[in-house]
Amino acid sequence: MSNSSSILLAVNGTLMRGLELNPNLLSVGASFVREDRTVSAYRIFSINDRHPGMYRVATGGVSVAVEVWNVPASGLADILVKEPAGLCVGKVKLANGEEVLGVLAEVILCTGQREISEFGGWRAYRASVD
Template identity: 35%
Template sequence: MARIFFNGQAMVGGPYHPSVADALIGPVTTAPGYRFFSIGDVCPGLHPDPAVDTAIEGELYDVDLAHLRDVILPGEPRELELGVIELADGSACLSMLLSRGELERGVHQEITEYGGWRAYLATLGRTA
């Protein structure tokens, strides 16, 4: 089993939530130090940045490693990669981060100011 922070389409109400619903632990936030980006308004990506004092909302799940390998990761866009983040309680877990080089491309809209995917989607008139 692996603890993973989801902050986009796999959260409750999102289209990919049914594949992980039974693994939900509950809502959490990251520790401060993360920027947040929209990948074409389809999914979000975190980017660690110790120069910022922002935390991002999401949900913590405890997923089977085979499910992570066979179902979750193959569905992630190339702009994201699996990494380790810190949660507000100081513990570590997996999460999808902007892939190396993606920030430098400058093509993803920064949405850090919204603090989470749901708040950002609300500005687009969407819930998922």
């Protein structure tokens, strides 16, 4: 999974390859591991069409597309302080049952925002509106 000098981090939005905040990962020496999906236990929202917000639910969740990155432990804080307000790190369960750290949203951040769960991820949603 990870060792004391690196952490696996699942990202579901603008930190992904080629997107707006991906340089925040690259600048701390993070490396792309793989594309993956979560278990069907999350809801995802478009936050003012700038970035997504995802959180876990007890029922009615979907599987969300994520990227798993290997992040130097020393760089994790640098990435987090540059994330939009209302996003945080928690445990994310992947489709294969593995739990890794991942970017999640506070529920209040998603309140009143457009739910995009039916798209299964940020890239698919953005492709539908661009």
